Amino acid sequence: MSNDHRGPSAYDDPGTPEEITRRTFMANATLTLGGIIGLGLAIPIVGSLLPKTGTGGGTWTALDAAGWKELQASTDKPVKIDFVLTGKDAYLPEASSPESVWGVKVDLEKFKAKRPDVYQVKGGEVPYPAVNMGFAIFSPICPHLGCRFNYDDSAGKFLCPCHGSQFTAIGEHTAGPADRGLDPLPLREQNGKAQITWIRYAPTVPDRIVVSYMS
Amino acid sequence: MLNWIDQRTGFVTMAKDFLREDIPGGASYWYVFGSATLFAMILQIATGIFLTFFYAPSASTAWESTQAIYQNPFQHFVLSMHYWGSSAMIALVFLHLLQVVVWGAYKSPREIQWIVGVLLLLVTMVLGLTGYLLPWDMNAYFASQVAINLTLTVPVVGTFIQTFAQDGTTLGTLTINRFFGLHVWLMPAALVALVAAHLAIFRHNGPAGPPVEDPRPLKPGRFWPDQVFMDTFVSFLIFAIIIGLSFIAPPFLDAKADPTQSQFVPYPAWYFLDLFGLLNLVPGQFEIVGAIIIPGIATTILVLLPWIDRSTTRTFGSRKPILWMLTVSMAIILGLTFWSQAGIQAKEAASPYKPVDATTITAAAPAAAPAAGAAAAPAAIDGAKIFSTNCSSCHGATGQGMPGTFPPLAGNPVVQGDIKKLTGIVTDGLHGKIMVKGQSYDGMMPAWKGTLKPAEIDAVVTYIRTLK
Numbered sequence: 295m296s297n298d299h300r301g302p303s304a305y306d307d308p309g310t311p312e313e314i315t316r317r318t319f320m321a322n323a324t325l326t327l328g329g330i331i332g333l334g335l336a337i338p339i340v341g342s343l344l345p346k347t348g349t350g351g352g353t354w355t356a357l358d359a360a361g362w363k364e365l366q367a368s369t370d371k372p373v374k375i376d377f378v379l380t381g382k383d384a385y386l387p388e389a390s391s392p393e394s395v396w397g398v399k400v401d402l403e404k405f406k407a408k409r410p411d412v413y414q415v416k417g418g419e420v421p422y423p424a425v426n427m428g429f430a431i432f433s434p435i436c437p438h439l440g441c442r443f444n445y446d447d448s449a450g451k452f453l454c455p456c457h458g459s460q461f462t463a464i465g466e467h468t469a470g471p472a473d474r475g476l477d478p479l480p481l482r483e484q485n486g487k488a489q490i491t492w493i494r495y496a497p498t499v500p501d502r503i504v505v506s507y508m509s
Numbered sequence: 510m511l512n513w514i515d516q517r518t519g520f521v522t523m524a525k526d527f528l529r530e531d532i533p534g535g536a537s538y539w540y541v542f543g544s545a546t547l548f549a550m551i552l553q554i555a556t557g558i559f560l561t562f563f564y565a566p567s568a569s570t571a572w573e574s575t576q577a578i579y580q581n582p583f584q585h586f587v588l589s590m591h592y593w594g595s596s597a598m599i600a601l602v603f604l605h606l607l608q609v610v611v612w613g614a615y616k617s618p619r620e621i622q623w624i625v626g627v628l629l630l631l632v633t634m635v636l637g638l639t640g641y642l643l644p645w646d647m648n649a650y651f652a653s654q655v656a657i658n659l660t661l662t663v664p665v666v667g668t669f670i671q672t673f674a675q676d677g678t679t680l681g682t683l684t685i686n687r688f689f690g691l692h693v694w695l696m697p698a699a700l701v702a703l704v705a706a707h708l709a710i711f712r713h714n715g716p717a718g719p720p721v722e723d724p725r726p727l728k729p730g731r732f733w734p735d736q737v738f739m740d741t742f743v744s745f746l747i748f749a750i751i752i753g754l755s756f757i758a759p760p761f762l763d764a765k766a767d768p769t770q771s772q773f774v775p776y777p778a779w780y781f782l783d784l785f786g787l788l789n790l791v792p793g794q795f796e797i798v799g800a801i802i803i804p805g806i807a808t809t810i811l812v813l814l815p816w817i818d819r820s821t822t823r824t825f826g827s828r829k830p831i832l833w834m835l836t837v838s839m840a841i842i843l844g845l846t847f848w849s850q851a852g853i854q855a856k857e858a859a860s861p862y863k864p865v866d867a868t869t870i871t872a873a874a875p876a877a878a879p880a881a882g883a884a885a886a887p888a889a890i891d892g893a894k895i896f897s898t899n900c901s902s903c904h905g906a907t908g909q910g911m912p913g914t915f916p917p918l919a920g921n922p923v924v925q926g927d928i929k930k931l932t933g934i935v936t937d938g939l940h941g942k943i944m945v946k947g948q949s950y951d952g953m954m955p956a957w958k959g960t961l962k963p964a965e966i967d968a969v970v971t972y973i974r975t976l977k
Contacts, residue, residue, distance in 0.1 A: 343673070343676075345676045346677055347672050347678060358940075358955065360940045361953075376953040376955075384677070386569055387898060388898070392903050392915075392952065393769055439654065439655045440654045440655070440658050440680075441651060441654070441655070441775070442768075442769060442770060455771070455773065455856065455860060456655060456774065457789065459793070471788070471789075472793055473793055473794060496661060498661040498667075499668075500794075505672075
């Protein structure tokens, strides 16, 4: 590019010692001010990106009466019980969506012996009885990577369609990539209606960690 | 005229400088991979910008706006080009990388140019991953759920990364916002900056030339117009292929994401099938090996390749160990890809879940209908609100239902029939398998008498009878 039309350059003359110190100061000041602008932008931006992670408080949700009756009449085969979960997804208006849990009638002593893990969450014991009225309620979410599993009648097992994890009817992990057995949910009876608390646990990790109590 | 502009801008001189470049050994179709990748990127940016005109990122609008895009022929075509363009871009990035490795073009003084290239590969894959969630259909939801949850295998900070990626403890509307921001702003901005650096360094070093003992004595050829023509010709072919595929095989939009669906078999994009296969190979307790350690080692090797390949020349004869390593790696990647594809197809064939073509679900603009019929307006507006809050999550925003589980309300004879019977179903619920228009449904209809007042039930019943 031609600069012929320009006159002599300011860079030809190195300048006086005062000018040199002044320029050093201005160069440093420019970098410092630029750095402050960068930091002043970075702090609120990084802060804005941090997710909300509070687990919130649990609320009780009524199970579908027909499913509850079916579970009460069952023997040792798991029963899928539907219910309507009402909740909020961040800023969206509150909405109801169909959900379900798995219930199974268990023998308390045998269950305790076979699934001691059910009574443990990371850092202590489960803050609710994992078996109530002789029933265990399992979250329908696979503890591997969060897919939904099914009960296969002929195999007598829970099977996950995503990566092939398998669990017995009482939720022991027997095959596939999952790191722990099925996760328990609290159950209670109130005015003749069965209620549960919907809890999400961290998938993948061997420890049972509560991530949210969805209201 | 050009002279007049050049004196005032210097642009003409700049363009001439840009187009004057010696190509060692002459122009060649072997040199088109970089510019073809650049072309695919420009295509992705052009189509992507206009898709943001029609797409709305939130859990209640992502799938709906995507469906609207599918229902407009031109918008659908732009989306199809973006879909096939993404595959083209990833394929071309891989081919470009493969050629650079085969020719040893990363050797001194091109190490930094190479590292920027590896970063471009990673950014391109993140773009693919984040774009995958946006349509918010079944596979978008479940495939992203699996990918996000894999970050939990990272020790100590895994939980933080996972909640940070999905912006909260569950995959939901905030995740869509976050992935949208990443997909349309942050990652493209990083991509453009890195491409600019990649090209600036390329011009600084000049083309590497063919892998011979000493490429310097080779007779040079011209960049313009010889090489530019070849680049343009290949870009044109790629464009023609993308157009053709967009006509013949446009992408598929499944039913809206339903987190409770337990039969769905999620599948990753084809360029993640190798990683998917790796996960299936390692036992569960060693998940971190397949999810983090092996991909991490592979990326590290890729970055360090200029220092691992110690030969002084770029000839094939002097680089046998590297070329063998490349052949074995490619065999493993291709093997894992085909193996995973076969596995997923077998699982999909066995699964009772049948995809729903979202374009066949007709949006009959129910929201506009009450406004047109002024007489029925007060009750219908009220009912529409109750419907969207309580009923639409199962029966669909337009009452289209969900195959196998929740019956459609639009065009349903029971809905149009005896109003007392219909009110009874809404009030007291319904259980067990039912048949509607020859299809069976076995979802559960809850009793709404505890939740809705009788007047609200009447309003929603009136509303659903207007659905067409």
